[in-house]
Amino acid sequence: MKKTIGKIFLAAAILLWLLPIVWLVVTSLKAERDVMTDRLTLFSVAPTLVNYVKAFMGTQIKQWLLNSVIVATVTTVLTLVLDSTMAYVLSRMQFRGRRLLFLVVLSGLMVPFEAMIIQLYLELNKLGILNTLAAVIIPRLALPLGVFILTQFFNGIPVALEEAAYMDGASRFRIFRSIILPLGKSALFAVAILSFVNSWNDFLWPLVAVSSSAKYTVTVGIANFQGTNGTEYALIMAGGVIASLPQVVMFLFFRKNIVQGISMTGIKG
Numbered sequence: 001m002k003k004t005i006g007k008i009f010l011a012a013a014i015l016l017w018l019l020p021i022v023w024l025v026v027t028s029l030k031a032e033r034d035v036m037t038d039r040l041t042l043f044s045v046a047p048t049l050v051n052y053v054k055a056f057m058g059t060q061i062k063q064w065l066l067n068s069v070i071v072a073t074v075t076t077v078l079t080l081v082l083d084s085t086m087a088y089v090l091s092r093m094q095f096r097g098r099r100l101l102f103l104v105v106l107s108g109l110m111v112p113f114e115a116m117i118i119q120l121y122l123e124l125n126k127l128g129i130l131n132t133l134a135a136v137i138i139p140r141l142a143l144p145l146g147v148f149i150l151t152q153f154f155n156g157i158p159v160a161l162e163e164a165a166y167m168d169g170a171s172r173f174r175i176f177r178s179i180i181l182p183l184g185k186s187a188l189f190a191v192a193i194l195s196f197v198n199s200w201n202d203f204l205w206p207l208v209a210v211s212s213s214a215k216y217t218v219t220v221g222i223a224n225f226q227g228t229n230g231t232e233y234a235l236i237m238a239g240g241v242i243a244s245l246p247q248v249v250m251f252l253f254f255r256k257n258i259v260q261g262i263s264m265t266g267i268k269g
Contacts, residue, residue, distance in 0.1 A: 024244075028052070028237035035233045051238035061242060063214060064221035068200055069246070071133055071217055075140050075199040076192050082142045083191055084184070087150030088176050092162070102151070108144030117208055124209065135209040136217065140199055146191035153187035154180060189254075200247060218243045 027035060029047035055061050090102050120139050121130070129135045157180065165175045181188070203219040210216060216224070222239035225232065 024237050024240055027234055028241045030234050032232055032234045051232075051234045052242070054235055055238050055242060059221070059225070059239075060213060060216070061218065061221060061239060064216050064218040065242070065246075067133060067215060068218040068243075071136050071206075072196050072199040074133075075137050076195045078137070078141050079143050079146060079195040080188060080192055083146035084150055084181065084188065085176075086142070086147050087154055088180060090147070090151045091154035092159075105144050105147050109148070113139075114204065117205065120205075121208060130209055131211050131215060133215060136202075136206045137199075139205060140195075140202065143191065143195050143198070145194060149191055150184065150187050153184055157183055193254075196250070197247060 026047075028051055029049070031048055031050065086105070090098060090105070116139075124130050124135050124138070129138075161179055161183075162175050165179060170178070201219065202217070203223065206217045206220045207223070210220065213221070213224070218239075222236060222243055225236045225239055
């Protein structure tokens with residue numbers, strides 16, 4: 001009986017989660033005149049691809065998608081390099097102030113990004129890199145949560161493996177590259193997913209840092225549909241579907257790695 005009730009609640013939760021997605025897709029397949037009506041027309045109109053054609057042919061969405069791919073990919077790669085290096089230092093190297101440094105890194109989880117926007121804007125303006133993709137990428141590097149996850153995972157790797165490598169004459173970098181990173185693939189994948197999704201979905205900072213429409217990421221570009229094309233809700237919904245597709249495809253291809261990465265991050269004391 002308890003299992004049945006649990007399954008019912010789970011099915012209800014799934015339906016509630018899917019409803020906005022279904023509404024997004026269905027609305028994107030409607031003509032604009034069928035969106036703003038006084039009657040519910042979820043499945044009662046013939047679907048059309050006119051909004052997708054208009055999005056690709058009448059806007060810069062292809063350029064925005066390319067910008068988002070560049071930003072998210074570069075951010076993810078550099079974040080993995082910085083986070084894994086920092087995590088290895090915190091996990092394996094003994095030095096004065098190591099615990100304090102770890103606490104400083106963790107404090108980054110408690111500072112909202114919005115609190116740093118003004119100072120970031122002023123600093124990047126001094127450097128002269130505003131309105132570039134670099135300005136969007138730099139503030140999102142070195143994910144504090146990624147350092148925490150990787151540090152905890154590296155703590156669980158037996159030190160004996162490194163000691164054996166030292167005895168064979170391996171350098172610190174060789175051990176990090178050939179032993180630690182391969183063993184930490186699942187944790188690295190979890191951090192990569194967090195960084196990519198965080199960067200892809202970011203809206204506020206790209207909106208502040210970029211002023212040229214050719215440099216917009218896809219989230220900022222779609223938000224400007226309302227300003228450049230009037231309030232065309234079906235077009236906005238089509239843009240939302242297009243912007244979501246890369247993440248959906250990534251999940252379908254790497255779902256096993258995502259589950260494994262989250263379940264094996266080794267978050268332990």
